[in-house]
Amino acid sequence: MNPPDNGMAVLTKDLTKVFGDFVAVDHVSFETRRGEIFGFLGPNGAGKTTTIKILCGLLTPTSGHGWVAGLDVSKDYEQIRKQIGYMSQKFSIYIDLTVRENLEFFGGVYGLNAATKARRIDWALEMTGLADKAEMMTADLPLGWKQRLALACAVLHTPPIIFLDEPTSGVDPLSRRRFWDLIQTMSQQGVTVFVTTHYMDEAAYCNRLALMSAGRIIALGTPHELKTDWMTEAVIEVECADPAQAVEVMREDPIFSEVAVFGHLLHIVAEDADAAIARSAELLDAAGIPVTRVEAVTPVLEDVFVTLTSREQNNSHGPEARSNE
Numbered sequence: 001m002n003p004p005d006n007g008m009a010v011l012t013k014d015l016t017k018v019f020g021d022f023v024a025v026d027h028v029s030f031e032t033r034r035g036e037i038f039g040f041l042g043p044n045g046a047g048k049t050t051t052i053k054i055l056c057g058l059l060t061p062t063s064g065h066g067w068v069a070g071l072d073v074s075k076d077y078e079q080i081r082k083q084i085g086y087m088s089q090k091f092s093i094y095i096d097l098t099v100r101e102n103l104e105f106f107g108g109v110y111g112l113n114a115a116t117k118a119r120r121i122d123w124a125l126e127m128t129g130l131a132d133k134a135e136m137m138t139a140d141l142p143l144g145w146k147q148r149l150a151l152a153c154a155v156l157h158t159p160p161i162i163f164l165d166e167p168t169s170g171v172d173p174l175s176r177r178r179f180w181d182l183i184q185t186m187s188q189q190g191v192t193v194f195v196t197t198h199y200m201d202e203a204a205y206c207n208r209l210a211l212m213s214a215g216r217i218i219a220l221g222t223p224h225e226l227k228t229d230w231m232t233e234a235v236i237e238v239e240c241a242d243p244a245q246a247v248e249v250m251r252e253d254p255i256f257s258e259v260a261v262f263g264h265l266l267h268i269v270a271e272d273a274d275a276a277i278a279r280s281a282e283l284l285d286a287a288g289i290p291v292t293r294v295e296a297v298t299p300v301l302e303d304v305f306v307t308l309t310s311r312e313q314n315n316s317h318g319p320e321a322r323s324n325e
Contacts, residue, residue, distance in 0.1 A: 009034045009161050009192035010055060014064035017050055024050040026215035027064065032194060032208075034160070037187050039206035040196040041301075043309060047215040048196040049089070052163050055194070056086045069161060082110075085154035085162035089169055093150050095139035099130055102138055102153055110157035117156075124152035128182065144175025151182060155191075162186070164195040168202065180205050200302045211305065213312040223301060231299045231307065233257055234273035238266035238280055239293040249287045255279050258307055267297075269307050 010032035017025040025047045032038040040048040053059040055068050057077025066073035069083040086092075093102050103124055107117035125131040128148040133141065138149065147167060155162055164183070168176040180202065187193050187207075195206070203209055204223050211219040211226065219230040240246050243261045250259045250268065255276060258269035270276035273296040284291050 007034060008032060008067075009036070010038070010066075010068050010194060012051075012055075012064065012066040015051065015054065015061050015066050016063045017047075017054060017059060018062045023215050025054065025061070028212075028215070028217055030210055030217060030220060032192060034192050035187055035190045036208065037183060037193045037195065037206045039203050039209045040194075040212055041198070041203045041209050041305060042196075042212035043198070046212040048212055049165055050215075051212075052086075052165050052194070052196060055080075056084060056163055057081050082157075083159055083161060085157070085159040087150050087154045087162070087164045087167050089166045091146055091150035093138055093146065093153060095137070095146075098135050098137055099125075099141070099149055100134040102149060103156060106153040106156050112157060120156050120158070124156055127185075128152045129178075142175075144171050144178070147171055147175065147179055148182070151179070155186070160190070161192040161194065164193065166196050166198065168197070168199065176202065200300070200305065203301050209301075211308055213309045216312075218312050219304070219308055226301065226304045227299050231304045233269050233271055233307065234276065234296055235299040235303050236268040236270060236273060236276045236280060237262070237293070237295060237297040238268060238284075238291065239264075240266065240284055241290040241292075245287070246284055246289050249283050249289065250280065253279065253283065258303075258310060260306060262302070267303055269303065 008031045013029050014027045015025055016027055028051060040051065042048050050059065054061050054073055055066060057073060057080040060074060068080050071080045071083065073080065094105065097105065100121065103121045107121060112120060125134055128151065130145065130148060130152065133145065138146065141149065168179055183193050197203055206223065208222050209226060210217045219226055221229060238246065243264065243266050246266055247259050247261055250256060256268050256270050260267055268276055268280060277294050280294050281291060
């Protein structure tokens with residue numbers, strides 16, 4: 001099957017990966033535009049990493065089709081690896097080498113000639129702010145700097161597409177913010193950035209998001225579209241004296257689809273906003289929990305994530321689903 005000539009950087013149709021009786025990726029279809037920051041958002045075990053490994057030519061799909069830079073993931077994996085950069089959850093750098101030696105090594109792996117390699121190393125050091133740390137041992141770098149070095153190694157050969165698999169896991173907030181500044185700069189230069197994350201603030205930086213659960217894409221769109229088009233229920237925000245106790249009081253009431261602590265507040269998801277507001281006040285008053293504020297609010301990505309993944313899990317484990325297992 002040939003890829004449609006639509007200028008997409010990444011394209012999949014019913015991509016599926018099965019390990020024994022376990023379906024890790026279940027008929028996944030999406031497109032990623034050139035220069036786009038495309039995010040995969042989902043809980044652990046949702047299939048994000050498996051999908052990325054297929055697209056990077058590290059796993060062969062069981063069925064379905066996928067193309068990266070116009071190349072077939074089932075048979076062109078050697079050529080695909082020359083067109084992409086890949087940064088895994090565990091940074092693929094060598095801690096017993098210096099920063100510069102890591103870049104020299106990866107430049108050799110990518111087959112860069114001496115002049116090109118020297119030029120690209122200087123560029124990578126400047127881009128990542130590592131120029132003054134070039135001779136440091138990688139083992140001595142803080143985690144955030146190791147992260148930048150891993151990114152520099154992944155893009156040293158100027159790939160048009162880069163795959164970042166939870167690249168900021170365990171990194172402090174300031175380093176994460178600086179890392180995303182680099183990602184946005186590369187996107188502005190025309191590089192397609194494909195990233196998996198479980199941080200809601202990072203997901204908001206993406207041009208579009210695919211929300212995955214149990215190997216399937218359950219929502220797809222811009223962050224704004226996920227909050228407005230896919231989130232069909234109302235979100236009620238409650239400010240009260242004891243959020244943890246309030247959750248216990250309200251969680252079992254069938255009028256609420258979801259009740260969760262949201263910082264020092266509660267976020268409640270329900271079909272009918274007015275009914276949910278009235279019921280919230282009634283239950284908390286009966287429990288003796290003072291309430292400062294109860295009002296409908298615009299959902300945030302965390303609301304969408306919790307609501308849609310919970311709905312998918314309930315649908316997958318309902319009476320009909322269980323009878324088919």
